[in-house]
Amino acid sequence: MTSQTEIYLKDFHRRRAGATRRAYGNHPARSAHAEYPSSYHALAKRVPNDGMPRTVLDLACGDGPLLQILNDRGNSATKLIGIDMSDGELSAARTVLPQDVRLINERAQDLSLDTGSIDYVLSHMALMLMDDIEQVIREIRRVLREGGSLSAVVGRAFLTGPVGEVFLNIFRPIAKANLAHLPLGDARTRSESGWSELLQHGFANVVFEDIEVDWTPTPEQLWSDMLDTYDADRMSETARAQFKSELLSAFAPMQREDGTLKTGWGLRLIQASAA
Template identity: 85%
Template sequence: MTSQAEVYLQDFHRRRAGATRRAFGNLPARSTHAEYPSSYHALAKRVPNDGMSRTELDLACGDGPLLQILNDRRNAGTKLIGLDMSEGELSAARAVLPPDVRLINERAQELSLDTDSVDYVLSHMALMLMDDIEQVIREIRRVLREGGSFSAVVGRAFLTEEVGEVFLDVFKPIAKANLTHLPLGDARTRSETGWSELLQHCFVNVAFENIEIDWTPTPEQLWLDMLDTYDADRMSEATRAQFKGELLSAFAPMQREDGTLKTGWGLRLVQASAA
């Protein structure tokens, strides 16, 4: 059964395909170990670039930014597969990816891929939104070969620094008065403890790495990016106008000399090997 959350997500990504790429595709990312052109590159780095032939699956691939990075460096024997439940996102991906990248329109809970057929499963900013995450994990393990690798970038902190605190001070009362609850994902995907619990039966060598993304938008730029978020999208026009006005007013005294705000995103890289 398609849940209320999945119906909404499919509709959102039909109307706003590429939202995740727009948010993260051009922002440099860093960890304690390395710096990357983006969080997509940080995830792609989990696959060795050594010329060996592999099958690599991008789970919830969106409009294909991670697949583009993987495709740019693959050798002739590497197979790339992208899977997403949004036909809108896949249509956008088909427009930019070569025809030999296989794109599949289906849910992560019911993969059509053969058992033991994939060497690497990757996922960028998607697993924390999925229904029945335990079944998703089982399917990931089923399609992975023994010793295969699972890596995912998931959310950790939304709008860092004081900007995030001010954002929530404005958002919470507006959301409480105007938005119905939309259950998105499993709370366990928001912590290392939760991920350890989810992966313990099917995976070994579970490891975590924090990824920081610095972002210095103007208040207006930040607002435009908020239009690509689920909460702002679900607001009525009147509520959205109220939210924008209160948010820009609250941000005005926080602007630096160049007119920008100092904020960013905290992400978490989850890695494990198939037992």
């Protein structure tokens, strides 16, 4: 049965297809161990670029940025599949991806793919939002061949540094007064220990990598991007106007000489092998 959360997410991504790409697609991402043009590239790097035949599933593929990166490698032996529950996102993906990239409109909790048919499952900024994450993980393990790989980028910290602290101080009272509770995902997806627990059955060699995404927007640019977030989208026009006014006022003295703010996102890259 489709939950209220899924109903909202499907509606949001129909209206604002490509929101995740706009947030993460063009920002340089850095970690202690590697540098990636974006967090999508961090996931793409988990798939060897050696021309060997393999099948890759992008779970919750959105409008297809990760599939684009993989396709642009030019390895015809790599079969690409994208699954998403949003028909709006998949429609956008279809316009930019070649026809041999298979796109499927379905839920991660009930995949139509054959057991053991996938070599690599990738997922970008989605698993931490999903209902019944234990069933999602069971389905991921089912479709993976033995020894196959799961790699996922999930959220770790939103708007880092002082900018994030100011943001939360303004957001929390407005949200409490204006937003009905909308459960987004399982609390265990917000910590390494939680992921270790979720992946303890069926997976081995679970490792984590922190990815820091720098962002230096002007206050107006930051606000514009906030409109692509679930919380701002769910506010009434009055609450949204209050939120914007208070944010811009608080950010004004935090601007650097060039008018920008120094902030970013903290992401977590999870890798595990199907055991």
